[in-house]
Amino acid sequence: MWRWLLLGLILMSYLMAQEQIDFIRAQEKNINFLGGRQAGKTHSIVHRIAFNSTTKKNFDTLYTTIDETPCRDVYNRFISHPTIKRLLDRGLARKRETPQKSVTFAETGSTALFRVARYPKLLKGPPYDEFIADEIQDTWGWDDFIEVQPALVLARNGTTILAGQPRDPLYWYYEWYLDGLPRNFKDLYSYGVGRGLPDYKTIVFPTSHGVLYQNELGRVRLEKLKQKISTKDDFIWKRDYDCFWMVDEKVKAFPSKDVQALFKTYAPEERPMRGHIYICSIDLGWSHDFGVCIVYDVTGNRVVWAERMPLGMKHEEQRHKFRAIAERYKATVVIDATGNGNPGAKHEDGYVDMYEEILPDLRKCYLNWAKNNIITKLKLRIESHAFAIPAAYKEVHAEMSAYEKVCKDGKIEYSSPKQVKDMHDDFVGALGMVFWLVDRGDFGQNSFNHAYLTA
Numbered sequence: 001m002w003r004w005l006l007l008g009l010i011l012m013s014y015l016m017a018q019e020q021i022d023f024i025r026a027q028e029k030n031i032n033f034l035g036g037r038q039a040g041k042t043h044s045i046v047h048r049i050a051f052n053s054t055t056k057k058n059f060d061t062l063y064t065t066i067d068e069t070p071c072r073d074v075y076n077r078f079i080s081h082p083t084i085k086r087l088l089d090r091g092l093a094r095k096r097e098t099p100q101k102s103v104t105f106a107e108t109g110s111t112a113l114f115r116v117a118r119y120p121k122l123l124k125g126p127p128y129d130e131f132i133a134d135e136i137q138d139t140w141g142w143d144d145f146i147e148v149q150p151a152l153v154l155a156r157n158g159t160t161i162l163a164g165q166p167r168d169p170l171y172w173y174y175e176w177y178l179d180g181l182p183r184n185f186k187d188l189y190s191y192g193v194g195r196g197l198p199d200y201k202t203i204v205f206p207t208s209h210g211v212l213y214q215n216e217l218g219r220v221r222l223e224k225l226k227q228k229i230s231t232k233d234d235f236i237w238k239r240d241y242d243c244f245w246m247v248d249e250k251v252k253a254f255p256s257k258d259v260q261a262l263f264k265t266y267a268p269e270e271r272p273m274r275g276h277i278y279i280c281s282i283d284l285g286w287s288h289d290f291g292v293c294i295v296y297d298v299t300g301n302r303v304v305w306a307e308r309m310p311l312g313m314k315h316e317e318q319r320h321k322f323r324a325i326a327e328r329y330k331a332t333v334v335i336d337a338t339g340n341g342n343p344g345a346k347h348e349d350g351y352v353d354m355y356e357e358i359l360p361d362l363r364k365c366y367l368n369w370a371k372n373n374i375i376t377k378l379k380l381r382i383e384s385h386a387f388a389i390p391a392a393y394k395e396v397h398a399e400m401s402a403y404e405k406v407c408k409d410g411k412i413e414y415s416s417p418k419q420v421k422d423m424h425d426d427f428v429g430a431l432g433m434v435f436w437l438v439d440r441g442d443f444g445q446n447s448f449n450h451a452y453l454t455a
Contacts, residue, residue, distance in 0.1 A: 030159075132163060263391040
């Protein structure tokens with residue numbers, strides 16, 4: 001076994017980019033590995049797990065993703081790794097695929113586990129020597145991560161690896177990125193300055209650095225790939241392939257191809273389905289903005305109804321229409337309570353209390369107080385195509401397509417484009433509140449009568 005490992009290490013320096021070698025050899029306890037798509041990130045992770053499992057005594061690795069496909073792909077690549085396959089064939093390693101995928105090595109006593117974990121609580125278990133959270137851009141937020149990391153890793157003083165692609169500096173792992181950069185170092189991938197913290201390491205591996213693209217044929221292949229991606233959306237190329245943190249002063253908040261993928265050819269549903277749980281999200285408006293509502297089928301992961309009230313319709317009339325919609329679906333209601341429905345006015349001049357009179361168990365979300373956090377979580381779901389919207393809702397599509405992220409002086413704001421006349425963002429706000437409530441779990445049979453909920 002050792003002969004094959006030594007040969008593998010020698011070949012590694014010729015068949016891998018320097019960033020891949022640095023990642024495999026990294027000994028820091030907190031590693032941020034940002035790899036461009038089709039660069040070789042997955043290959044690097046597989047090789048690191050194989051090396052640790054076959055050379056270190058009683059070394060347990062936990063690899064996780066939020067979706068089944070990437071987890072299955074890494075596991076299949078792992079058991080096909082030349083060294084691992086040879087050990088499996090000789091009976092020196094044993095694989096199990098139920099209830100979870102794992103490979104245990106007889107000589108070292110080490111185990112590599114591969115788990116799909118959409119929710120952090122599913123990861124509770126014994127501590128590991130190395131915890132790899134892959135495709136981190138699609139996974140949980142900071143609160144979820146910090147809930148499981150101590151039990152999984154810190155109990156053994158183990159290593160935590162975050163792997164994936166950048167998004168924007170609002171994503172919590174941007175802080176890890178800066179922590180792992182050399183002190184006072186500023187590279188072309190960020191607008192922050194490296195902190196050089198001990199036991200932190202950041203490795204950026206853009207697609208163009210991949211071994212496949214270093215010869216003449218590879219450069220042609222790279223150029224064709226870039227043209228293919230950039231033709232649809234240059235934003236995607238810079239972020240997912242060049243590994244840039246997207247801090248442009250003004251960009252679309254949601255990639256156009258991801259927005260388009262959400263809209264499916266199914267009809268809005270005027271009646272609820274038996275056994276399904278619904279949320280009715282209301283964004284208040286009257287004189288300047290529209291009052292809108294979105295009804296979301298939590299069980300089916302899709303929007304089933306969206307309605308915009310006429311501009312100028314009095315709240316007295318709107319509230320009865322919204323109540324009828326909520327009662328039709330027996331939905332849990334969440335409402336934007338920022339400024340009590342009338343920002344800038346005194347509390348007694350607000351409108352939320354008026355709605356609460358006929359919707360006494362509604363949930364109050366202070367959307368503008370936590371807008372960046374709410375929209376960031378909405379972006380995660382949009383980019384992972386986690387729900388669907390009827391294609392008939394053109395206004396919803398228009399708002400989502402136009403919605404902007406504006407970055408200036410290190411501050412980020414989300415809104416509809418101010419330069420486009422009559423463009424609103426009410427549906428986007430209502431959709432964001434849907435998933436704010438979903439994340440809290442305060443709906444359907446799990447709901448409770450709570451006076452105020454803050455984001």
